[in-house]
Amino acid sequence: MVLPSDLPLDLPAVAAVVGRLRTAGCVFAEDEAELLLSTARTPAELSAMVDRRVDGHPLEHVLGWAEFRGLRISVDTGVFVPRRRTEFLVQQALDARPDASVVVDLCCGTGAVGAALAAELAGAVELYAADVDPAAVRCARRNVAPAGGRVYEGDLFAPLPAALRGRMDILAANVPYVPTEEVGLLPAEARVHEPLVALDGGADGLDVLRRVTAEAGEWLAPGGLLLFETSERQAPRAVEALSDSGLVARVAMCDELYATVLVGSQPGWYSSATSRH
Structure with missing residues:
Protein backbone atom coordinates (compact mmCIF):
# COMPACT_ATOMS: atom_id res chain seq x y z
CA MET A 1 0.00 0.00 0.00
CA VAL A 2 1.44 3.37 -1.04
CA LEU A 3 0.72 6.29 1.27
CA PRO A 4 0.57 9.93 0.11
CA SER A 5 3.72 11.84 0.94
CA ASP A 6 1.87 14.47 3.01
CA LEU A 7 0.26 11.90 5.32
CA PRO A 8 3.12 10.12 7.14
CA LEU A 9 1.76 7.01 8.89
CA ASP A 10 3.59 3.94 10.14
CA LEU A 11 2.49 0.42 9.34
CA PRO A 12 0.78 -0.14 12.71
CA ALA A 13 -1.36 2.94 12.05
CA VAL A 14 -2.30 1.60 8.61
CA ALA A 15 -3.13 -1.77 10.13
CA ALA A 16 -5.32 -0.03 12.67
CA VAL A 17 -7.37 1.59 9.88
CA VAL A 18 -7.78 -1.76 8.14
CA GLY A 19 -8.73 -3.38 11.45
CA ARG A 20 -11.41 -0.80 12.23
CA LEU A 21 -12.92 -1.16 8.78
CA ARG A 22 -12.88 -4.95 8.94
CA THR A 23 -14.47 -4.95 12.40
CA ALA A 24 -17.21 -2.66 11.06
CA GLY A 25 -18.01 -5.26 8.38
CA CYS A 26 -16.27 -3.73 5.37
CA VAL A 27 -15.61 -6.72 3.11
CA PHE A 28 -12.87 -4.98 1.14
CA ALA A 29 -11.22 -3.34 4.15
CA GLU A 30 -7.72 -3.19 2.63
CA ASP A 31 -8.94 -1.61 -0.60
CA GLU A 32 -11.08 0.91 1.27
CA ALA A 33 -8.22 1.78 3.59
CA GLU A 34 -5.99 2.51 0.61
CA LEU A 35 -8.60 4.84 -0.87
CA LEU A 36 -9.10 6.64 2.43
CA LEU A 37 -5.36 6.99 2.96
CA SER A 38 -4.82 8.32 -0.54
CA THR A 39 -7.62 10.88 -0.16
CA ALA A 40 -7.08 12.21 3.37
CA ARG A 41 -4.73 15.17 3.63
CA THR A 42 -4.02 15.04 7.37
CA PRO A 43 -4.17 12.41 10.11
CA ALA A 44 -7.13 14.26 11.65
CA GLU A 45 -9.02 14.17 8.35
CA LEU A 46 -8.23 10.47 7.97
CA SER A 47 -9.56 9.76 11.46
CA ALA A 48 -12.80 11.62 10.71
CA MET A 49 -13.21 9.77 7.41
CA VAL A 50 -12.67 6.39 9.04
CA ASP A 51 -15.20 7.30 11.74
CA ARG A 52 -17.82 8.12 9.12
CA ARG A 53 -17.18 4.92 7.22
CA VAL A 54 -17.38 2.83 10.40
CA ASP A 55 -20.67 4.57 11.18
CA GLY A 56 -22.06 3.22 7.89
CA HIS A 57 -21.75 6.14 5.48
CA PRO A 58 -21.20 5.06 1.86
CA LEU A 59 -17.52 5.02 0.97
CA GLU A 60 -18.14 7.42 -1.92
CA HIS A 61 -19.75 9.97 0.41
CA VAL A 62 -16.76 9.69 2.74
CA LEU A 63 -14.26 10.08 -0.09
CA GLY A 64 -16.29 12.74 -1.88
CA TRP A 65 -15.96 10.96 -5.22
CA ALA A 66 -16.68 7.76 -7.12
CA GLU A 67 -14.96 6.22 -10.13
CA PHE A 68 -17.31 5.79 -13.09
CA ARG A 69 -16.02 4.64 -16.47
CA GLY A 70 -12.59 6.02 -15.69
CA LEU A 71 -13.87 9.40 -14.51
CA ARG A 72 -13.62 10.68 -10.95
CA ILE A 73 -17.18 11.81 -10.26
CA SER A 74 -17.83 14.22 -7.40
CA VAL A 75 -20.35 12.75 -4.94
CA ASP A 76 -21.77 14.97 -2.21
CA THR A 77 -23.18 13.66 1.04
CA GLY A 78 -26.84 12.75 0.60
CA VAL A 79 -26.64 12.37 -3.19
CA PHE A 80 -27.30 9.06 -4.95
CA VAL A 81 -24.04 7.20 -5.56
CA PRO A 82 -23.45 6.11 -9.20
CA ARG A 83 -23.35 2.32 -9.43
Whole structure:
Protein backbone atom coordinates (compact mmCIF):
# COMPACT_ATOMS: atom_id res chain seq x y z
CA MET A 1 0.00 0.00 0.00
CA VAL A 2 1.44 3.37 -1.04
CA LEU A 3 0.72 6.29 1.27
CA PRO A 4 0.57 9.93 0.11
CA SER A 5 3.72 11.84 0.94
CA ASP A 6 1.87 14.47 3.01
CA LEU A 7 0.26 11.90 5.32
CA PRO A 8 3.12 10.12 7.14
CA LEU A 9 1.76 7.01 8.89
CA ASP A 10 3.59 3.94 10.14
CA LEU A 11 2.49 0.42 9.34
CA PRO A 12 0.78 -0.14 12.71
CA ALA A 13 -1.36 2.94 12.05
CA VAL A 14 -2.30 1.60 8.61
CA ALA A 15 -3.13 -1.77 10.13
CA ALA A 16 -5.32 -0.03 12.67
CA VAL A 17 -7.37 1.59 9.88
CA VAL A 18 -7.78 -1.76 8.14
CA GLY A 19 -8.73 -3.38 11.45
CA ARG A 20 -11.41 -0.80 12.23
CA LEU A 21 -12.92 -1.16 8.78
CA ARG A 22 -12.88 -4.95 8.94
CA THR A 23 -14.47 -4.95 12.40
CA ALA A 24 -17.21 -2.66 11.06
CA GLY A 25 -18.01 -5.26 8.38
CA CYS A 26 -16.27 -3.73 5.37
CA VAL A 27 -15.61 -6.72 3.11
CA PHE A 28 -12.87 -4.98 1.14
CA ALA A 29 -11.22 -3.34 4.15
CA GLU A 30 -7.72 -3.19 2.63
CA ASP A 31 -8.94 -1.61 -0.60
CA GLU A 32 -11.08 0.91 1.27
CA ALA A 33 -8.22 1.78 3.59
CA GLU A 34 -5.99 2.51 0.61
CA LEU A 35 -8.60 4.84 -0.87
CA LEU A 36 -9.10 6.64 2.43
CA LEU A 37 -5.36 6.99 2.96
CA SER A 38 -4.82 8.32 -0.54
CA THR A 39 -7.62 10.88 -0.16
CA ALA A 40 -7.08 12.21 3.37
CA ARG A 41 -4.73 15.17 3.63
CA THR A 42 -4.02 15.04 7.37
CA PRO A 43 -4.17 12.41 10.11
CA ALA A 44 -7.13 14.26 11.65
CA GLU A 45 -9.02 14.17 8.35
CA LEU A 46 -8.23 10.47 7.97
CA SER A 47 -9.56 9.76 11.46
CA ALA A 48 -12.80 11.62 10.71
CA MET A 49 -13.21 9.77 7.41
CA VAL A 50 -12.67 6.39 9.04
CA ASP A 51 -15.20 7.30 11.74
CA ARG A 52 -17.82 8.12 9.12
CA ARG A 53 -17.18 4.92 7.22
CA VAL A 54 -17.38 2.83 10.40
CA ASP A 55 -20.67 4.57 11.18
CA GLY A 56 -22.06 3.22 7.89
CA HIS A 57 -21.75 6.14 5.48
CA PRO A 58 -21.20 5.06 1.86
CA LEU A 59 -17.52 5.02 0.97
CA GLU A 60 -18.14 7.42 -1.92
CA HIS A 61 -19.75 9.97 0.41
CA VAL A 62 -16.76 9.69 2.74
CA LEU A 63 -14.26 10.08 -0.09
CA GLY A 64 -16.29 12.74 -1.88
CA TRP A 65 -15.96 10.96 -5.22
CA ALA A 66 -16.68 7.76 -7.12
CA GLU A 67 -14.96 6.22 -10.13
CA PHE A 68 -17.31 5.79 -13.09
CA ARG A 69 -16.02 4.64 -16.47
CA GLY A 70 -12.59 6.02 -15.69
CA LEU A 71 -13.87 9.40 -14.51
CA ARG A 72 -13.62 10.68 -10.95
CA ILE A 73 -17.18 11.81 -10.26
CA SER A 74 -17.83 14.22 -7.40
CA VAL A 75 -20.35 12.75 -4.94
CA ASP A 76 -21.77 14.97 -2.21
CA THR A 77 -23.18 13.66 1.04
CA GLY A 78 -26.84 12.75 0.60
CA VAL A 79 -26.64 12.37 -3.19
CA PHE A 80 -27.30 9.06 -4.95
CA VAL A 81 -24.04 7.20 -5.56
CA PRO A 82 -23.45 6.11 -9.20
CA ARG A 83 -23.35 2.32 -9.43
CA ARG A 84 -20.83 0.39 -11.45
CA ARG A 85 -23.62 -1.59 -13.12
CA THR A 86 -24.89 1.65 -14.69
CA GLU A 87 -21.72 1.69 -16.79
CA PHE A 88 -23.50 -0.95 -18.89
CA LEU A 89 -26.23 1.57 -19.76
CA VAL A 90 -23.55 3.98 -20.95
CA GLN A 91 -21.99 1.27 -23.10
CA GLN A 92 -25.35 0.38 -24.67
CA ALA A 93 -25.87 4.04 -25.60
CA LEU A 94 -22.37 4.33 -27.07
CA ASP A 95 -22.73 1.14 -29.09
CA ALA A 96 -26.13 2.12 -30.49
CA ARG A 97 -25.56 5.82 -31.16
CA PRO A 98 -21.83 6.60 -31.43
CA ASP A 99 -22.82 9.57 -33.60
CA ALA A 100 -25.08 11.19 -30.97
CA SER A 101 -24.73 14.94 -30.62
CA VAL A 102 -27.57 15.79 -28.21
CA VAL A 103 -27.53 13.88 -24.90
CA VAL A 104 -29.93 14.25 -21.99
CA ASP A 105 -29.31 12.70 -18.57
CA LEU A 106 -32.69 12.58 -16.81
CA CYS A 107 -32.91 11.77 -13.08
CA CYS A 108 -29.22 12.57 -13.34
CA GLY A 109 -28.08 12.33 -9.71
CA THR A 110 -24.39 13.19 -9.86
CA GLY A 111 -24.55 13.53 -13.65
CA ALA A 112 -22.19 10.57 -14.03
CA VAL A 113 -24.02 9.07 -17.02
CA GLY A 114 -24.07 12.31 -18.95
CA ALA A 115 -20.47 13.12 -18.10
CA ALA A 116 -19.32 9.68 -19.26
CA LEU A 117 -21.26 9.88 -22.52
CA ALA A 118 -19.93 13.34 -23.29
CA ALA A 119 -16.39 12.15 -22.59
CA GLU A 120 -16.63 9.07 -24.80
CA LEU A 121 -18.76 10.11 -27.76
CA ALA A 122 -16.67 10.91 -30.81
CA GLY A 123 -18.00 14.33 -31.77
CA ALA A 124 -19.04 17.51 -30.05
CA VAL A 125 -21.95 16.94 -27.68
CA GLU A 126 -24.71 19.16 -26.36
CA LEU A 127 -25.24 17.82 -22.84
CA TYR A 128 -28.29 18.51 -20.69
CA ALA A 129 -29.27 17.00 -17.34
CA ALA A 130 -32.10 17.33 -14.86
CA ASP A 131 -33.01 16.13 -11.39
CA VAL A 132 -35.70 16.97 -8.86
CA ASP A 133 -33.21 16.90 -5.95
CA PRO A 134 -31.46 20.27 -5.41
CA ALA A 135 -28.41 18.59 -3.84
CA ALA A 136 -28.03 16.36 -6.88
CA VAL A 137 -28.32 19.34 -9.21
CA ARG A 138 -25.52 21.18 -7.39
CA CYS A 139 -23.32 18.10 -7.57
CA ALA A 140 -24.11 17.35 -11.22
CA ARG A 141 -23.24 20.89 -12.29
CA ARG A 142 -19.66 20.30 -11.17
CA ASN A 143 -19.42 16.95 -12.92
CA VAL A 144 -20.79 18.04 -16.30
CA ALA A 145 -19.02 21.41 -16.37
CA PRO A 146 -15.94 20.06 -18.23
CA ALA A 147 -18.26 19.03 -21.09
CA GLY A 148 -20.11 22.34 -21.08
CA GLY A 149 -23.22 20.59 -19.80
CA ARG A 150 -26.25 22.36 -18.35
CA VAL A 151 -28.23 21.02 -15.39
CA TYR A 152 -31.83 21.93 -14.57
CA GLU A 153 -33.76 21.43 -11.34
CA GLY A 154 -37.26 20.06 -11.59
CA ASP A 155 -39.49 17.07 -12.24
CA LEU A 156 -38.45 14.97 -15.25
CA PHE A 157 -38.93 16.91 -18.53
CA ALA A 158 -40.59 19.95 -16.95
CA PRO A 159 -37.47 22.10 -16.44
CA LEU A 160 -35.84 21.28 -19.79
CA PRO A 161 -35.79 23.88 -22.58
CA ALA A 162 -38.71 23.43 -24.97
CA ALA A 163 -36.24 23.69 -27.85
CA LEU A 164 -35.03 20.18 -27.00
CA ARG A 165 -38.30 18.61 -28.18
CA GLY A 166 -37.60 16.31 -31.09
CA ARG A 167 -33.81 16.74 -30.79
CA MET A 168 -32.61 14.16 -28.25
CA ASP A 169 -30.31 11.53 -29.74
CA ILE A 170 -29.72 9.82 -26.40
CA LEU A 171 -32.15 10.15 -23.50
CA ALA A 172 -30.68 8.29 -20.53
CA ALA A 173 -33.16 8.13 -17.65
CA ASN A 174 -31.68 6.50 -14.55
CA VAL A 175 -35.06 6.41 -12.83
CA PRO A 176 -35.69 4.94 -9.37
CA TYR A 177 -36.98 1.38 -9.73
CA VAL A 178 -37.06 -0.18 -6.27
CA PRO A 179 -40.66 -1.16 -5.33
CA THR A 180 -41.83 0.85 -2.33
CA GLU A 181 -42.24 -2.18 -0.08
CA GLU A 182 -38.68 -3.30 -0.84
CA VAL A 183 -36.91 -0.03 -0.01
CA GLY A 184 -36.67 -1.11 3.62
CA LEU A 185 -34.76 -4.21 2.53
CA LEU A 186 -31.96 -2.21 0.91
CA PRO A 187 -28.56 -2.03 2.61
CA ALA A 188 -28.38 0.73 5.22
CA GLU A 189 -25.83 2.61 3.11
CA ALA A 190 -28.57 3.22 0.55
CA ARG A 191 -31.80 3.53 2.57
CA VAL A 192 -30.27 5.72 5.29
CA HIS A 193 -27.79 7.86 3.38
CA GLU A 194 -29.22 8.23 -0.13
CA PRO A 195 -32.37 10.21 -1.03
CA LEU A 196 -35.61 8.24 -1.10
CA VAL A 197 -36.61 9.99 -4.32
CA ALA A 198 -33.68 8.29 -6.06
CA LEU A 199 -34.68 4.83 -4.85
CA ASP A 200 -38.47 4.48 -4.53
CA GLY A 201 -40.10 3.65 -7.86
CA GLY A 202 -43.64 3.14 -6.54
CA ALA A 203 -45.73 0.02 -6.02
CA ASP A 204 -44.02 -2.11 -8.67
CA GLY A 205 -40.94 0.09 -9.08
CA LEU A 206 -41.96 1.37 -12.51
CA ASP A 207 -44.01 4.49 -11.75
CA VAL A 208 -41.34 6.96 -12.83
CA LEU A 209 -40.34 4.82 -15.80
CA ARG A 210 -43.94 4.93 -17.07
CA ARG A 211 -44.06 8.71 -16.65
CA VAL A 212 -40.88 9.11 -18.68
CA THR A 213 -41.99 6.77 -21.47
CA ALA A 214 -45.33 8.57 -21.75
CA GLU A 215 -43.54 11.76 -22.86
CA ALA A 216 -40.31 10.48 -24.37
CA GLY A 217 -41.60 10.12 -27.94
CA GLU A 218 -42.11 13.85 -28.41
CA TRP A 219 -38.60 14.62 -27.14
CA LEU A 220 -36.62 12.03 -29.10
CA ALA A 221 -35.05 12.92 -32.44
CA PRO A 222 -35.61 10.55 -35.38
CA GLY A 223 -33.44 7.59 -34.48
CA GLY A 224 -33.13 8.82 -30.91
CA LEU A 225 -32.92 6.28 -28.10
CA LEU A 226 -34.37 6.12 -24.59
CA LEU A 227 -32.39 4.04 -22.11
CA PHE A 228 -33.43 2.81 -18.66
CA GLU A 229 -31.85 0.61 -16.05
CA THR A 230 -34.18 -1.80 -14.27
CA SER A 231 -34.11 -5.31 -12.81
CA GLU A 232 -34.39 -8.52 -14.82
CA ARG A 233 -37.59 -9.34 -12.93
CA GLN A 234 -39.17 -6.01 -13.91
CA ALA A 235 -38.04 -6.07 -17.55
CA PRO A 236 -41.22 -7.65 -19.05
CA ARG A 237 -43.46 -4.99 -17.46
CA ALA A 238 -41.03 -2.27 -18.46
CA VAL A 239 -41.19 -3.50 -22.07
CA GLU A 240 -44.98 -3.25 -21.85
CA ALA A 241 -44.70 0.34 -20.67
CA LEU A 242 -42.50 1.23 -23.63
CA SER A 243 -44.86 -0.51 -26.04
CA ASP A 244 -47.88 1.25 -24.55
CA SER A 245 -46.13 4.55 -25.30
CA GLY A 246 -45.54 3.63 -28.92
CA LEU A 247 -41.86 2.79 -28.53
CA VAL A 248 -40.08 -0.39 -29.56
CA ALA A 249 -38.06 -2.03 -26.80
CA ARG A 250 -34.83 -3.99 -26.73
CA VAL A 251 -33.58 -5.60 -23.52
CA ALA A 252 -29.85 -5.98 -22.87
CA MET A 253 -28.38 -7.83 -19.89
CA CYS A 254 -24.89 -8.06 -18.46
CA ASP A 255 -24.32 -11.01 -16.14
CA GLU A 256 -20.96 -9.69 -14.93
CA LEU A 257 -22.43 -6.39 -13.70
CA TYR A 258 -25.86 -7.85 -12.88
CA ALA A 259 -27.32 -5.11 -15.06
CA THR A 260 -30.51 -4.96 -17.11
CA VAL A 261 -31.02 -2.11 -19.56
CA LEU A 262 -34.02 -1.31 -21.73
CA VAL A 263 -33.45 0.57 -24.96
CA GLY A 264 -36.51 2.19 -26.49
CA SER A 265 -36.82 3.65 -29.96
CA GLN A 266 -39.46 4.87 -32.35
CA PRO A 267 -40.98 2.23 -34.67
CA GLY A 268 -38.85 1.54 -37.70
CA TRP A 269 -35.57 2.37 -36.00
CA TYR A 270 -35.00 -0.60 -33.68
CA SER A 271 -36.37 -4.13 -33.52
CA SER A 272 -37.35 -5.90 -30.29
CA ALA A 273 -34.67 -8.26 -29.02
CA THR A 274 -32.95 -9.43 -25.88
CA SER A 275 -29.18 -9.66 -25.69
CA ARG A 276 -27.01 -10.91 -22.86
CA HIS A 277 -23.36 -10.07 -22.30
